[in-house]
Amino acid sequence: MRQIRDVVLETIPSPCFVLEEARLEQNLAVFERVQREAPVRVLLAFKAFSLFHTFPLIRKTLHGASASSVWEAQLAAEEFGGELHVYSPAYREQDMPSILGYASHVTFNSISQWERFRPLIERSPSPPSVGLRINPQYSPVETALYNPCQPSTRLGLSPEHLGNLLPQGVDGFLSHNLCESDSYALEKTLLHIERFFGHFLPELKWLNLGGGHLMTDKGYDISHAIDVLRAFHNRYPHIELILEPGSAIVWETGFLLSSVQDILPTSDLTNVILDVSFTAHMPDCLEMPYKPVIRGAHEPQKGEKVYRMGGSSCLAGDFLGDYAFSYDLSVGDRIIFEDMMHYTMVKTTMFNGVVHPSIGVLRKDDTFELWRQFSYEDYRARLG
Ligand SMILES: Cc1ncc(COP(=O)(O)O)c(C=O)c1O
Numbered sequence: 001m002r003q004i005r006d007v008v009l010e011t012i013p014s015p016c017f018v019l020e021e022a023r024l025e026q027n028l029a030v031f032e033r034v035q036r037e038a039p040v041r042v043l044l045a046f047k048a049f050s051l052f053h054t055f056p057l058i059r060k061t062l063h064g065a066s067a068s069s070v071w072e073a074q075l076a077a078e079e080f081g082g083e084l085h086v087y088s089p090a091y092r093e094q095d096m097p098s099i100l101g102y103a104s105h106v107t108f109n110s111i112s113q114w115e116r117f118r119p120l121i122e123r124s125p126s127p128p129s130v131g132l133r134i135n136p137q138y139s140p141v142e143t144a145l146y147n148p149c150q151p152s153t154r155l156g157l158s159p160e161h162l163g164n165l166l167p168q169g170v171d172g173f174l175s176h177n178l179c180e181s182d183s184y185a186l187e188k189t190l191l192h193i194e195r196f197f198g199h200f201l202p203e204l205k206w207l208n209l210g211g212g213h214l215m216t217d218k219g220y221d222i223s224h225a226i227d228v229l230r231a232f233h234n235r236y237p238h239i240e241l242i243l244e245p246g247s248a249i250v251w252e253t254g255f256l257l258s259s260v261q262d263i264l265p266t267s268d269l270t271n272v273i274l275d276v277s278f279t280a281h282m283p284d285c286l287e288m289p290y291k292p293v294i295r296g297a298h299e300p301q302k303g304e305k306v307y308r309m310g311g312s313s314c315l316a317g318d319f320l321g322d323y324a325f326s327y328d329l330s331v332g333d334r335i336i337f338e339d340m341m342h343y344t345m346v347k348t349t350m351f352n353g354v355v356h357p358s359i360g361v362l363r364k365d366d367t368f369e370l371w372r373q374f375s376y377e378d379y380r381a382r383l384g
Contacts, residue, residue, distance in 0.1 A: 048246020178212025
């Protein structure tokens, strides 16, 4: 694994989200291969990652972006370019004219939304290709918060909503049912789509298989995914295949650097107070929940000092643990939370007025460049 020299880390202001350029290039090479060997176009899902300073690099490999709102669509049009697929659980009347100015593809979550906006789309000077989100009746995701196919889901049409005829004017389907999933879940998804929506496939122009394809994870069987996509293409050569992953693009490409502000021993563990907050800066850790990897830390063994990492907000549950280190922590020590690019950065808040982490990049030559620092004015501007 690539190691960052300590002297470089010392130059980074704390707290700071740091993107590692070399690792992003490695991930993009995976998608270059997938697009070269399988008949598929890959887009970046902005909801997972929209750090636009990286777009010139990502754009060399990916065909475009997918947006879930008018603001993401505007950012994609301004900073990414290429193909733009927009999908939202429901569009607001006042946003649609702008969306139509940006999007190449617009996907609706329901027939009622499609019918509501159909006249506007048909009058548009450059109408987008229209799609519907389907519920493929299968998801491997066990956590309800992240399972789009849970019972009574609001996301996507089930076969009984669609009947036998593809609504007029609809060109494609979007199916998003995976989350950090493998190629076998992709294969099963396609089987479910054929089983439940097979009668529409002869008429479809495109099929967007959403996100959740963790192709950049070490264990992902890329050759198998390529075979699965090719086999589907051989059965339906007229259907353009699209993927819109988010997490996989920036999987393990950066970290959140923080530093120890105080150390509070209790009878059974030692509380560490950091200059970052789980609830404000790493909310998925509490929502999923999961315990993030800290560089150089390990699971406490019997007899070792147990550290609990505490956030800088006043929320009682703003902590995660337990961790152990091979040395005693002191005020000023740097704590590095690994793999904090996907979703973490886009979901941050300024709850409690806690200092918002800066954003920067570690270049391939190990130099650090600061892209953004936040100020009191940023905090104030969100409130009025
Ligand atoms: C419709 C849609 N597309 C793409 C994605 C990106 O998924 P991931 O970041 O897991 O690849 C999501 C995530 O929620 C989604 O809802």
